[in-house]
Amino acid sequence: MPTPVPAAANRLIEALPHKDRRRLLAGFELVELTFADVLAEPGERIRHVFFPTTSYISLITPIDGCASLEVGLVGDEGMLGISLILGVDISPLSALVQGAGLALRMDAAPFRRELAFSPALQGLLKRYLHVVMGQLAQSAACARFHVVEARLARCLLMTQDRAQSNAFHGTHEFLASMLGVRRVGVTKAATALQKRNLIGYSRGNIRILDRGGLEAASCGCYEADNATYARGMA
Structure with missing residues (x-):
């Protein structure tokens, strides 16, 4: 109810x-x-x-x-x-x-x-x-021009902002569907972010370990989205 x-x-x-x-x-x-x-x-x-x-x-x-x-x-x-x-x-x-x-x-x-x-x-x-x-x-341009690792970093930053937490759920299959790529592409990108100690990932549970590093790994679309919101809603 x-x-x-x-x-x-x-x-x-x-x-x-x-x-x-x-x-x-x-x-x-x-x-x-x-x-x-x-x-x-x-x-x-x-x-x-x-x-x-x-x-x-x-x-x-x-x-x-x-x-x-x-x-x-x-x-x-x-x-x-x-x-x-x-x-x-x-x-x-x-x-x-x-x-x-x-x-x-x-x-x-x-x-x-x-x-x-x-x-x-x-x-x-x-x-x-x-x-x-x-x-x-911005999302259309991002999907066309940016590599999967940078797009995944952007996706994780956006999710963290809305989850209001460093930890949230997201399987490789789900992330692959959201990014429009094969599962192997997401696995490779997530592994690269893990090796740099930017994120932790286990059984569909994602934890952001280094917010600043993840922002640096992301494409410029994350900042552009935030700027668009700040200007538009000012």
């Missing part, structure tokens, strides 16, 4: 003026998201919006029906269902829970009513949509 909402723990909601934030929170329920739950599928109607608090969600695009690529990651800095700000209630991407935890959830219909009622919410989410568009473009 959903539990009562105690407070906002999502950066988008916390950025709202007090009156708008209080009204919006009254319409949410706090739900537990389970690892590997599918929250949206491409071409399907958006039934709920999610504002993660302690969970995080992979945004995935299918390729030729037999492969997939992660193009985004949503944690407490963002939301799932942003296309509703454009009046579009069809999901463009698949959304898969990568990190179990809590999220604020609201049905799509009352959320659209909140959008119509609150100019502050509209303005905030328009800026966030702009950020998402920039990050999607």
Whole structure:
């Protein structure tokens, strides 16, 4: 059963003026998201919006029906269902829970009513949509031009930020699917990061040992993503 909402723990909601934030929170329920739950599928109607608090969600695009690529990651800095700000209630991407935890959830219909009622919410989410568009473009360029080891380092840094912990779960099979490469490619990249004592890896459990070293091993897309968010949400 959903539990009562105690407070906002999502950066988008916390950025709202007090009156708008209080009204919006009254319409949410706090739900537990389970690892590997599918929250949206491409071409399907958006039934709920999610504002993660302690969970995080992979945004995935299918390729030729037999492969997939992660193009985004949503944690407490963002939301799932942003296309509703454009009046579009069809999901463009698949959304898969990568990190179990809590999220604020609201049905799509009352959320659209909140959008119509609150100019502050509209303005905030328009800026966030702009950020998402920039990050999607960055992910496309990253997948095309950067080597697997640097992309894996970026992926692990992004995950650590949203997990709010140095330790989290991620099997080689799952990481390979997210990066759009073969499992052997992820294994080779992860082993290289381990040999440099940047990460520890055992039975699907990943631990960040050297955050600064991992940032140095990552491509510039990690910094670019953070800069895009900082500029867009300032």
